[in-house]
Structure formats: C-alpha cells, structure tokens
Amino acid sequence: MSVDFNTVATEFCNFYYQQFDSDRTQLGNLYRDQSMLTFETSQLQGAKDIVEKLASLPFQKVAHRISTLDAQPASPSGDILVMVTGELLIDEEQNAQRYSQVFHLIPDGSSYYVFNDIFRLNYS
Amino acid sequence: MSVDFNTVATEFCNFYYQQFDSDRTQLGNLYRDQSMLTFETSQLQGAKDIVEKLASLPFQKVAHRISTLDAQPASPSGDILVMVTGELLIDEEQNAQRYSQVFHLIPDGSSYYVFNDIFRLNYS
Numbered sequence: 001m002s003v004d005f006n007t008v009a010t011e012f013c014n015f016y017y018q019q020f021d022s023d024r025t026q027l028g029n030l031y032r033d034q035s036m037l038t039f040e041t042s043q044l045q046g047a048k049d050i051v052e053k054l055a056s057l058p059f060q061k062v063a064h065r066i067s068t069l070d071a072q073p074a075s076p077s078g079d080i081l082v083m084v085t086g087e088l089l090i091d092e093e094q095n096a097q098r099y100s101q102v103f104h105l106i107p108d109g110s111s112y113y114v115f116n117d118i119f120r121l122n123y124s
Numbered sequence: 125m126s127v128d129f130n131t132v133a134t135e136f137c138n139f140y141y142q143q144f145d146s147d148r149t150q151l152g153n154l155y156r157d158q159s160m161l162t163f164e165t166s167q168l169q170g171a172k173d174i175v176e177k178l179a180s181l182p183f184q185k186v187a188h189r190i191s192t193l194d195a196q197p198a199s200p201s202g203d204i205l206v207m208v209t210g211e212l213l214i215d216e217e218q219n220a221q222r223y224s225q226v227f228h229l230i231p232d233g234s235s236y237y238v239f240n241d242i243f244r245l246n247y248s
Contacts, residue, residue, distance in 0.1 A: 038194045067247065070162045072240045074228055075199075083207075083226045083242040098246055100224035102207045104198055116196045118207040122222055122246055123191065 009071030009082040012105060012112060017064035024062075025055045030114050038118045050117075063089040065096070078107040079115075088121070098122040133195030133206040136229060136236060141188035148186075149179045154238050162242045174241075187213040189220070202231040203239075212245070222246040 031047035074081040087096035104116035155171035198205040211220035228240035
C-alpha cells in the first residue's frame with residue numbers, strides 16, 4: 001500500500017530540517033547526481049556540490065521552524081511536490097527570518113530523494 | 125530548439141499574474157482536468173473547480189508584484205518548476221501582503237499547462 005503523500009511530505013521535511021539543524025554535512029544521502037538546488041541566487045547540481053554549498057553557509061547554529069507545509073502528488077509515478085514557509089533562527093540573532101522552500105521528491109525504492117530544491121528568504 | 129526554462133517560467137508568471145489581476149475568470153485555459161490547486165487551506169482539482177475558486181475570492185481589485193522568481197527543469201520531458209515570492213495588493217488596502225507560490229508546468233504542444241499550483245500568504 002502506498003503511503004499518503006501528505007505523510008511522506010511531512011516526515012521528509014521534519015527529517016530534513018532536523019538533519020540540517022544538527023549536522024547539515026550529512027544531507028548528501030537525500031540528493032542524487034541530477035538533483036538541483038537553488039539557494040538564494042546560487043545554483044548547484046549534484047549531491048556533492050549541493051552539500052558543499054550547504055556546509056559552507058556562514059552560520060554555526062541554525063534552527064528551522066515550519067509555519068505552513070502543503071503537498072501535492074506531482075506525477076503518476078509517485079513524485080511529490082512540497083512547499084514550506086517557515087522561520088529560520090541563525091546563531092545568536094533575536095529575530096527569525098522568514099523563508100520559502102519547495103522540494104520535488106522522487107520515489108526511490110522504499111524512500112525518496114530530492115530532485116528539485118528551491119530556497120528563498122522572504123525580504124520585507 | 126527548446127526555449128530556456130527561465131524564459132518560459134518568467135513569461136508564464138508574467139502572463140498568469142497579468143491575467144489574474146485583469147480578469148481571473150479567464151485562467152481556466154492554463155489548467156487541465158488533472159490539475160491541482162492548493163490555495164491557503166483549500167484544495168481543488170480540475171480547471172473548472174480551480175477557476176470557480178479563484179473567481180470566488182472576496183476581492184475586486186488585485187495586483188501581484190513578483191519579488192523573486194526561481195525556476196528549475198523538473199523532468200526529462202520538459203516539465204518546469206517555478207517558485208515565486210511576491211506581494212499582493214488587494215482592493216483599497218494600503219499594505220501589501222507577502223505570498224509564496226509554486227507552479228509545476230507541463231509542456232503541451234507549443235505551450236504549457238499548470239499541473240501543480242500551491243499558494244500561501246506569508247503571515248508575520
């Protein structure tokens with residue numbers, strides 16, 4: 001039986017942000033060679049370059065808080081699209097920054113990998 | 125020759141918001157029976173239900189302003205994923221509301237239709 005796409009999307013995002021906030025150098029397993037990341041104005045392709053980019057971000061402590069999470073099936077073969085809006089707390093800053101992020105997840109055996117990943121801070 | 129995905133994404137979003145802001149009852153051509161819309165907490169499927177939802181939104185005048193637009197190829201067959209962050213000005217309100225929106229566009233002959241559409245206001 002296939003798992004509900006909302007459950008997959010929620011569990012994926014919870015795992016992703018927990019891993020990002022505890023040790024983002026370990027996120028490589030969630031990407032493949034063909035995966036793409038747009039992080040603000042930077043564009044990366046491939047698990048290795050994507051993780052190098054994430055690891056190089058200029059902060060030590062980081063915490064993501066999800067505000068909204070919406071998922072939809074994105075293909076007949078089980079792809080899932082997720083859009084997250086949330087807040088990011090960096091190092092000792094008092095004020096959270098709002099962000100928006102989209103993940104396109106592709107099934108891979110009993111798991112999923114990230115094919116598309118677009119991240120933007122919401123400037124106000 | 126295929127058109128660059130960034131160009132397609134930009135032209136699509138410009139057309140979409142221009143049409144939305146001038147007469148959103150005419151957006152049906154951009155959706156198909158299998159298309160999905162998540163608009164805040166509402167979930168709709170199919171061009172007819174989607175356009176009815178958009179037409180029923182409780183405002184007369186509306187203007188979208190794009191702040192950021194990021195696109196990626198989403199499949200070998202030419203699908204495109206676009207994430208927009210922007211501002212929405214409604215009726216006579218003085219303050220714009222920030223929003224995030226994602227479109228998954230699928231090629232259809234020389235054009236594209238919207239397969240996935242997720243829209244959220246960014247509450248602060």
